[in-house]
Amino acid sequence: MHPAPSVIVFTTLSGAGFGLLFWLGLGVPDVRGLSAFAFFVIAYLLAAGGLMASTLHLGRPERALKAFTQWRTSWLSREAWLSVAALLAMAAYGAGLVFVDTRVPWLGWLGAALAAATVLATSMIYTQIAAVPRWHTALTPALFLALSAGGGALLAGQVTAALALLALAAVVQIAWWLRGDGALALSRTDMSSATGLPGRVRAFEPPHTGPNYLLREMVFRVGRKHALKLRGIALVLGYLAPVVLLLVPFAHWLAAVAVLAHLAGIAVSRWLFFAEAEHVVGLYYGMR
Amino acid sequence: MTDLPETTDRKLGLVIDLDTCVGCHACVVSCKGWNTENYGAPLSDRDPYGADPSGTFLNRVHSYEVEPEEGAPQLVHFPKSCLHCEDAPCVTVCPTGASFKRGADGIVLVNEADCIGCGLCAWACPYGAREMDAAEGVMKKCTLCVDRIYNENLAQEDRVPACVRTCPAGARHFGDLGDPDSDVSRLVAERGGMDLMPEQGTTPVNKYLPPRPRDTLGTGARAAQAPSLEPVAEDAQGWLGWLDRALSRF
Numbered sequence: 001m002h003p004a005p006s007v008i009v010f011t012t013l014s015g016a017g018f019g020l021l022f023w024l025g026l027g028v029p030d031v032r033g034l035s036a037f038a039f040f041v042i043a044y045l046l047a048a049g050g051l052m053a054s055t056l057h058l059g060r061p062e063r064a065l066k067a068f069t070q071w072r073t074s075w076l077s078r079e080a081w082l083s084v085a086a087l088l089a090m091a092a093y094g095a096g097l098v099f100v101d102t103r104v105p106w107l108g109w110l111g112a113a114l115a116a117a118t119v120l121a122t123s124m125i126y127t128q129i130a131a132v133p134r135w136h137t138a139l140t141p142a143l144f145l146a147l148s149a150g151g152g153a154l155l156a157g158q159v160t161a162a163l164a165l166l167a168l169a170a171v172v173q174i175a176w177w178l179r180g181d182g183a184l185a186l187s188r189t190d191m192s193s194a195t196g197l198p199g200r201v202r203a204f205e206p207p208h209t210g211p212n213y214l215l216r217e218m219v220f221r222v223g224r225k226h227a228l229k230l231r232g233i234a235l236v237l238g239y240l241a242p243v244v245l246l247l248v249p250f251a252h253w254l255a256a257v258a259v260l261a262h263l264a265g266i267a268v269s270r271w272l273f274f275a276e277a278e279h280v281v282g283l284y285y286g287m288r
Numbered sequence: 289m290t291d292l293p294e295t296t297d298r299k300l301g302l303v304i305d306l307d308t309c310v311g312c313h314a315c316v317v318s319c320k321g322w323n324t325e326n327y328g329a330p331l332s333d334r335d336p337y338g339a340d341p342s343g344t345f346l347n348r349v350h351s352y353e354v355e356p357e358e359g360a361p362q363l364v365h366f367p368k369s370c371l372h373c374e375d376a377p378c379v380t381v382c383p384t385g386a387s388f389k390r391g392a393d394g395i396v397l398v399n400e401a402d403c404i405g406c407g408l409c410a411w412a413c414p415y416g417a418r419e420m421d422a423a424e425g426v427m428k429k430c431t432l433c434v435d436r437i438y439n440e441n442l443a444q445e446d447r448v449p450a451c452v453r454t455c456p457a458g459a460r461h462f463g464d465l466g467d468p469d470s471d472v473s474r475l476v477a478e479r480g481g482m483d484l485m486p487e488q489g490t491t492p493v494n495k496y497l498p499p500r501p502r503d504t505l506g507t508g509a510r511a512a513q514a515p516s517l518e519p520v521a522e523d524a525q526g527w528l529g530w531l532d533r534a535l536s537r538f
Contacts (some may be wrong), residue, residue: 001411059405059425066402067383073291076383076408128381130488131414188487189414191352196482196496197306197364199356204363207316207348210341213419217410280485281416284350284368 002220003274010054012267017046018115019152025112036097079121086114119148133187134180134277170239194283203286218279238265296394299466301493308459311365315451319347322450328400332423344421346430370417370430371492378409400426414488
């Protein structure tokens with residue numbers, strides 16, 4: 001799959017942003033006034049900024065509001081509703097903390113639940129696609145949720161929670177990669193089932209001499225040869241570095257480095273999430 | 289809503305005969321010709337006369353080499369367009385309701401005025417039947433020539449999809465696959481029509497007829513008949529006889 005920068009930025013930033021909103025909604029840390037304001041600004045820049053980036057890959061962004069209509073069947077539509085609901089609930093809750101020094105616990109819990117549900121909906125957009133066997137697993141929502149909670153805890157300054165959740169996310173990430181490498185074979189979709197032809201099937205001649213939308217969007221293969229190195233970089237930057245930096249004595253600049261390393265590592269992991277994903281349509285071209 | 293209809297009154301679709309297709313791509317051209325000037329946005333091309341041309345097509349013909357267990361390899365031409373699946377994953381993922389399956393005839397269509405061009409339906413389709421138009425920013429797909437098959441301004445014989453009408457080999461058939469007595473359903477039953485990627489659970493309406501085995505010359509039953517194909521008259525007469533004798537002397 002083509003790793004569109006807008007979608008990588010969106011899932012990385014908004015995942016961390018909604019993760020931070022989740023912790024703020026739970027009242028962890030229990031902040032008020034200016035300090036609460038700072039936390040909420042960071043959370044909204046990440047969450048809403050990511051959402052804005054996601055509209056950049058639309059062919060017709062001016063019609064984006066129509067995406068709110070099909071919540072009964074479409075995870076993308078559900079994500080739209082849940083993200084707006086989470087941002088509105090947390091705005092009201094945050095206003096209470098910042099301006100009137102009041103915490104409304106039930107509103108915070110509601111906002112936290114909506115933030116978590118938004119991340120779940122984002123992950124389900126990918127998980128539901130059976131044509132991309134690497135994504136079509138319960139490990140995908142597990143990975144997105146663990147990363148969002150871990151990244152959120154890191155941003156919220158919750159050392160113990162961040163250590164536990166990032167370690168958990170790293171385990172899920174490795175499991176997701178290992179399962180993913182065998183996912184296409186596991187799906188039982190191959191050139192024989194794609195064409196229904198008997199015997200050994202070889203793509204003799206493609207239907208067109210140049211590239212097309214399908215090949216550009218679904219059969220992206222550039223960079224797969226560096227996949228193992230990039231996995232290492234993602235693991236070190238996204239998981240290992242923040243954990244090490246959290247374990248050494250606390251300093252603000254170290255926390256900032258931990259957050260930046262984490263976001264960079266997760267962006268690399270998200271790039272691989274797309275670049276390594278094989279869409280079964282590639283089989284019609286004799287590719288994967 | 290992008291719910292799929294529980295059932296459809298009819299299941300209009302195509303039956304494609306892989307035994308008969310000669311790979312001439314006439315269906316590709318007629319499809320592009322009809323659909324670029326009828327339903328919805330035109331099928332645009334980018335850099336059509338330049339070094340790197342690409343464009344939107346709703347029907348494409350692949351070619352495969354098949355090596356059977358025994359016998360010579362075989363070349364199979366393989367036209368592919370939307371299969372108008374009963375359980376179409378492209379429809380339910382659509383966030384705007386632009387993508388829908390009609391209850392009356394089962395045709396899967398895109399209402400382009402509602403399409404935001406997110407591309408999720410193309411991701412959901414395992415067959416590569418949907419292509420985003422680079423100029424218009426909306427998703428294009430086979431309409432089963434919905435603007436031909438019901439078009440009373442056309443002569444009766446033209447009220448079939450453009451690809452079916454144009455196929456010079458008679459490799460494409462159009463009809464109601466929900467009616468077990470229709471010509472297409474009988475053809476599917478007779479020839480062992482098959483689904484593509486059945487394990488994906490899409491339940492395609494379009495069916496493919498497998499190529500018949502061939503090229504057994506020199507093996508099996510044909511080999512036993514080979515002696516009867518040997519030349520009968522060994523002694524050539526006249527000018528050819530003189531040529532044969534003259535050349536034999538060298």
